[in-house]
Amino acid sequence: MAAQTVATESTTTDGAAQSVDLGPAAALSCRECGHRVPLGPVFACEECFGPLEIAYDYSAYDTEELRKRIEAGPANIWRYAPLLPVPADVATKPNLNPGWTHLVKADNLARELGVTGGLYIKDDSGNPTHSFKDRVVAQALEAARAFGFTTLSCSSTGNLAGAVGAAAARAGFRSCVFIPHDLEQGKVVMAAVYGGELVGIEGNYDDVNRFCSELIGDPAGEGWGFVNVNLRPYYAEGSKTLAYEICEQLGWKLPDQLVVPIASGSQLTKIDKGLQELIKLGLVEDKPYKIFGAQAEGCSPVSVAYKAGHDVVRPQKPDTIAKSLAIGNPADGPYVLDIARRTGGAVEDVTDEQIVDAIKLLARTEGIFAETAGGVTVGVTRKLIENGLLDPALTTVVLNTGDGLKTLDAVAGTGLTATIRPNLDSFRDAGLA
Amino acid sequence: MAAQTVATESTTTDGAAQSVDLGPAAALSCRECGHRVPLGPVFACEECFGPLEIAYDYSAYDTEELRKRIEAGPANIWRYAPLLPVPADVATKPNLNPGWTHLVKADNLARELGVTGGLYIKDDSGNPTHSFKDRVVAQALEAARAFGFTTLSCSSTGNLAGAVGAAAARAGFRSCVFIPHDLEQGKVVMAAVYGGELVGIEGNYDDVNRFCSELIGDPAGEGWGFVNVNLRPYYAEGSKTLAYEICEQLGWKLPDQLVVPIASGSQLTKIDKGLQELIKLGLVEDKPYKIFGAQAEGCSPVSVAYKAGHDVVRPQKPDTIAKSLAIGNPADGPYVLDIARRTGGAVEDVTDEQIVDAIKLLARTEGIFAETAGGVTVGVTRKLIENGLLDPALTTVVLNTGDGLKTLDAVAGTGLTATIRPNLDSFRDAGLA
Numbered sequence: 001m002a003a004q005t006v007a008t009e010s011t012t013t014d015g016a017a018q019s020v021d022l023g024p025a026a027a028l029s030c031r032e033c034g035h036r037v038p039l040g041p042v043f044a045c046e047e048c049f050g051p052l053e054i055a056y057d058y059s060a061y062d063t064e065e066l067r068k069r070i071e072a073g074p075a076n077i078w079r080y081a082p083l084l085p086v087p088a089d090v091a092t093k094p095n096l097n098p099g100w101t102h103l104v105k106a107d108n109l110a111r112e113l114g115v116t117g118g119l120y121i122k123d124d125s126g127n128p129t130h131s132f133k134d135r136v137v138a139q140a141l142e143a144a145r146a147f148g149f150t151t152l153s154c155s156s157t158g159n160l161a162g163a164v165g166a167a168a169a170r171a172g173f174r175s176c177v178f179i180p181h182d183l184e185q186g187k188v189v190m191a192a193v194y195g196g197e198l199v200g201i202e203g204n205y206d207d208v209n210r211f212c213s214e215l216i217g218d219p220a221g222e223g224w225g226f227v228n229v230n231l232r233p234y235y236a237e238g239s240k241t242l243a244y245e246i247c248e249q250l251g252w253k254l255p256d257q258l259v260v261p262i263a264s265g266s267q268l269t270k271i272d273k274g275l276q277e278l279i280k281l282g283l284v285e286d287k288p289y290k291i292f293g294a295q296a297e298g299c300s301p302v303s304v305a306y307k308a309g310h311d312v313v314r315p316q317k318p319d320t321i322a323k324s325l326a327i328g329n330p331a332d333g334p335y336v337l338d339i340a341r342r343t344g345g346a347v348e349d350v351t352d353e354q355i356v357d358a359i360k361l362l363a364r365t366e367g368i369f370a371e372t373a374g375g376v377t378v379g380v381t382r383k384l385i386e387n388g389l390l391d392p393a394l395t396t397v398v399l400n401t402g403d404g405l406k407t408l409d410a411v412a413g414t415g416l417t418a419t420i421r422p423n424l425d426s427f428r429d430a431g432l433a
Numbered sequence: 434m435a436a437q438t439v440a441t442e443s444t445t446t447d448g449a450a451q452s453v454d455l456g457p458a459a460a461l462s463c464r465e466c467g468h469r470v471p472l473g474p475v476f477a478c479e480e481c482f483g484p485l486e487i488a489y490d491y492s493a494y495d496t497e498e499l500r501k502r503i504e505a506g507p508a509n510i511w512r513y514a515p516l517l518p519v520p521a522d523v524a525t526k527p528n529l530n531p532g533w534t535h536l537v538k539a540d541n542l543a544r545e546l547g548v549t550g551g552l553y554i555k556d557d558s559g560n561p562t563h564s565f566k567d568r569v570v571a572q573a574l575e576a577a578r579a580f581g582f583t584t585l586s587c588s589s590t591g592n593l594a595g596a597v598g599a600a601a602a603r604a605g606f607r608s609c610v611f612i613p614h615d616l617e618q619g620k621v622v623m624a625a626v627y628g629g630e631l632v633g634i635e636g637n638y639d640d641v642n643r644f645c646s647e648l649i650g651d652p653a654g655e656g657w658g659f660v661n662v663n664l665r666p667y668y669a670e671g672s673k674t675l676a677y678e679i680c681e682q683l684g685w686k687l688p689d690q691l692v693v694p695i696a697s698g699s700q701l702t703k704i705d706k707g708l709q710e711l712i713k714l715g716l717v718e719d720k721p722y723k724i725f726g727a728q729a730e731g732c733s734p735v736s737v738a739y740k741a742g743h744d745v746v747r748p749q750k751p752d753t754i755a756k757s758l759a760i761g762n763p764a765d766g767p768y769v770l771d772i773a774r775r776t777g778g779a780v781e782d783v784t785d786e787q788i789v790d791a792i793k794l795l796a797r798t799e800g801i802f803a804e805t806a807g808g809v810t811v812g813v814t815r816k817l818i819e820n821g822l823l824d825p826a827l828t829t830v831v832l833n834t835g836d837g838l839k840t841l842d843a844v845a846g847t848g849l850t851a852t853i854r855p856n857l858d859s860f861r862d863a864g865l866a
Contacts, residue, residue: 075508075533094540094541096800097535100508102530102561107527108527108602108603108605123561126559126561128535128556128559128800128801129800129802130563130836130838162802165800166796166800166801166802167800168800169541169796169797169798169799169800170541170798170799170800172541176865181849181852185841186619186838186841188848188849189837189841189844189845189847189848190802190837190838192847192848192849192850193792193793193796193802193837193844193847194796194797194800194802195793195796195797197850197851197865198848198849198850199849199850199851199852199853199860199863199865200849200851200852200853201852201853201854201855202852202853202854202855203854203855207855208855210855211855211856211857211860214856214857215857215860218857220857220860220861220865220866359626360626360628363599363602363626363627363628364602364627364628365602365603366602366603367529367561367562367598367599367600367601367602367603367627368561368599369562369595369599369623369626369627403563403838404622404623404626405563405619405623405836405838405839406838408618408619408622411622411626412622414622414625414626415621415622415625415631416614416621416625416631416632416633417625417630417631417632418630418632418633419614419632419633419634419635420632420633420634420635421634421635421636422634422635422636422640422641422643422644423644423647424644424647424648424651424653427632427644427648427653428653430632432609432630432632432653433653
């Protein structure tokens with residue numbers, strides 16, 4: 001359903017051309033061959049099948065005017081509306097207003113890891129459904145509105161399911177979400193409670209994803225906006241806001257090093273895109289930064305390819321407790337490899353045991369209860385320091401993209417340190433005095 | 434251990450007088466008899482055993498200067514530091530920086546409930562440990578620092594345990610937290626993961642609370658700051674920030690009606706105190722507002738007393754899924770009754786079934802997944818409208834003080850709406866096409 005009209009118009013779901021207002025978004029552009037098409041619910045280039053991205057015209061911005069406008073904006077991602085594919089009045093529409101989450105100076109963790117250059121956790125558990133997915137869904141929702149969709153859908157490893165269910169409920173969309181049937185209870189209940197359809201697929205995430213692609217081509221999927229499939233170019237832009245916030249919260253400075261989890265790889269590539277945009281716009285100084293990718297050993301196709309010096313990623317069958325990262329065939333894997341190599345970063349992985357240790361380490365030192373994906377980034381940070389790839393003397397930002405309450409099983413061994421009767425004798429008997 | 438020194442000094446845990454800097458806090462003052470004592474780790478009046486509160490000197494503030502200072506402050510509770518018992522540089526100290534949570538205009542829910550005057554949810558699930566308790570613990574932590582305590586402790590129905598564990602971890606305190614032994618798994622794991630002592634008490638919250646009071650008088654409790662016992666006057670002030678934020682987020686306007694959950698009753702009384710302060714300081718117009726209290730039927734001592742026209746509250750043995758409100762002997766019950774009557778509000782309660790319905794209603798309409806306490810306030814709001822006590826034509830703010838992920842059992846029946854194989858035939862067979 002590729003749009004064939006001019007750049008200020010698009011093809012809607014019923015095929016009729018109508019103008020869409022997605023703010024500064026000018027067109028879709030192929031990441032591979034640069035072919036441009038008008039804005040529409042398409043995600044693959046009609047020329048080369050490469051992924052489509054949003055193209056903007058940055059020349060229109062005055063740097064200091066833009067900076068002032070951002071700083072005067074709301075305490076959520078819409079402060080960056082001038083840089084996102086959303087209408088200028090987006091903040092007035094019903095959505096979850098995610099973002100502007102805490103950038104925590106993690107001095108206790110820095111001491112434990114030997115980081116001297118400043119260590120920060122970008123803690124996205126503070127988002128409305130407690131994962132970074134609220135950022136990307138908020139973009140896809142605006143695109144869905146613009147293209148006249150009435151059902152919001154997705155394939156999900158869990159966090160996205162909750163984010164789509166919640167955003168659809170608030171925005172008045174029907175939702176139908178597809179997840180692997182064996183997800184953590186917290187993620188299942190959270191996705192279901194918003195009242196939309198929640199369909200378990202007998203298979204892993206890659207099976208779910210393949211099924212959704214099939215559904216898009218079928219009449220049954222007519223009028224459906226799949227946030228991470230046919231709305232993917234818009235959706236993916238949401239991850240840029242992590243880059244924007246990190247730099248603004250550092251006082252409009254680029255960090256030297258970032259440690260980012262890899263599922264599909266989209267988040268990492270869009271963080272790089274966001275940093276590049278800030279440099280081009282003059283909002284931060286043009287200086288080098290390194291991006292490190294983090295995976296679980298049980299789903300490490302990008303890490304394996306990185307270490308082998310490959311440019312392509314060989315799919316894996318995931319087997320890890322880090323289910324939100326369990327994408328065995330990551331679409332943006334090759335781009336991640338390219339970014340890690342170009343910036344002087346690396347891609348590393350950790351075992352499930354190291355993930356659990358890292359979750360507890362972060363909780364014990366900074367009072368942040370991360371989900372398994374946060375255990376992966378903190379664990380990988382530790383490993384990268386140990387093997388000399390991450391410089392502890394440089395400013396480092398580590399992403400926590402989710403919430404420990406959704407992956408309780410990972411730390412289920414954690415519980416009461418004692419049980420006593422309500423009196424001092426029992427307290428003393430338990431050795432607590 | 435009542436402090437006997439002058440108002441700018443206090444008695445520390447080892448009995449030595451030293452000056453404490455808790456910003457604008459001038460002294461402790463008895464709510465009952467007005468007797469003043471210097472700042473210290475005391476909570477009951479030595480004259481009449483009434484509860485001690487923080488006394489400030491408001492005459493020192495210029496209204497517009499204060500408003501500007503607040504608006505230029507950080508996006509957390511420390512923007513209100515000039516009105517809280519904390520040092521001026523509090524934002525630079527290691528704590529969880531809670532607050533400035535979303536005030537959500539709930540138009541979908543308003544339509545379902547027939548509210549025409551504007552309905553808002555103050556959603557405190559966005560706090561670092563996903564409950565309003567981060568607000569109060571942040572105050573107690575500063576007092577604990579000022580008084581030289583090294584262990585942070587509390588009695589808790591669950592949310593407070595997580596908030597204390599996390600805050601202590603980040604601030605470098607030891608923590609030892611006491612909870613009823615049969616709490617929800619999410620709350621237990623969350624409290625334990627921060628690495629402090631987590632002690633289950635064989636009994637209900639009131640037993641836990643009694644035990645903590647006993648421990649304070651024992652040498653074993655020496656050097657311990659119990660956030661909700663000996664640090665209670667400081668701790669309780671944190672709830673004022675809910676009132677401040679609601680009014681500032683409404684554009685420095687008082688709402689007409691507020692629906693607030695009742696556990697100990699402290700939150701409701703401090704919200705009233707916060708609103709009164711804003712009026713006195715000239716930050717909002719002096720106009721009437723009504724405060725409504727919300728309880729679960731299975732723990733409704735204040736609601737029962739309200740309906741019976743009593744001034745005192747008769748303790749109950751709690752039996753409700755709203756465990757975070759399950760305080761059968763609420764310390765501030767009489768004050769709640771007084772405020773509800775004085776402001777023209779009311780106190781109402783709902784059944785467990787109505788709580789679950791209300792959780793689902795809020796999720797389905799606004800994409801907010803509340804814990805059981807949020808089900809109580811939304812359910813009570815509906816009931817108050819039905820029985821004519823809450824005016825749907827007036828601006829109404831309903832508090833959600835916690836997160837649905839911590840009380841999953843309440844909506845455990847919610848889950849997958851279908852399970853299918855990853856193909857279109859299976860999709861159609863399930864009736865989803």
